[in-house]
Amino acid sequence: MSELTDRFDALTERLQRVVLRVGRAPGSVTLAAVSKTYGAAAVAELVRHQRARPSGVLCGERAIFGESYMQEATAKMTQVAELLARSDSEPATAELCPLPGWHFIGGLQSRKAKDAVGRFELIHSLDSVKLAAALQKAWEKQAAAMQSRADGTEFAKQDVLVQVNVGREVQKSGVDPDGLEDLLNAVAPMHALRVRGLMCVPPAAHESEASRPWFILLRCLRDEMEKRCGLTLPVLSMGMSDDFEEAVEEGATLVRVGSLIFGPRQRPGG
DSSP, X not given: OOHHHHHHHHHXXXXXXXXXXXXXXXXXXXXXXXXXXXXXXXXXHHHHHHHHOSSSTTTTSOOEEEEOOHHHHHHHHHHHHHHHHHHOOOHHHHXXXXXXXXXXXXXXXXXXXXXXXXXXXXXXXXXXXXXXXXHHHHHHHHHHXXXXXXXXXXXXXXXXXXXXXTTOOTTSOSBOGGGHHHHHHHHTTOTTEEEEEEEOOOOOOSSGGGGHHHHHHXXXXXXXXXXXXXXXXXXXXXXXXXXXXHHHHTTOSEEEEOHHHHOSOOOTTO
């Protein structure tokens, strides 16, 4: 055990308590450990720790990590895989709990779409038709390359969330709530992308309770869009270290927690 794994256990136990308190099923809320700016060694340590846990919120599931910087993320993925390969003395254990999943949670520029498609299981930050088109183009190129191998392997669709700028803050990414329906309708025909739900980063606040209205707004937008657009949007990515409990209480299915697990934020690449 270490300070890192102690913090991880404390966080997952706290998450489990709030999930049960609001009458939701165990395991119904996914934890994405926000590992941006933290080193590969810490990520690998958490994966090994989770494999060894006899019980808990995430037991039997792969660890999920959230990254925001493309260059850092791609390097870290390789480093974590190498660290785990060197420490996997029991192949059967590694098979039961394989390599971690990776989510891209930061702002994504269209020119970086080619680096994100197929590398991240879930992209949280789709916020424009331009970005959707870039992701579609990148997917088509990668799918064509895979088909040329003639091995019958299909290239999986890219799962995405639409980021909503719930507070209409000019400095933040995300589609304006008034533009959400148009964006969803524009993305729906894009066969490369599968919209799984919505994501938000609420306005900064001194009290966690101040985030609750924004979480309610995102949930209500999701419910409305499902009816108006005929979509199924099961994922609500909302809630971070300071306010994840309020987010779960208001319907979050995925929370993004970093500092409560890893400690004080490091500089990128640290």
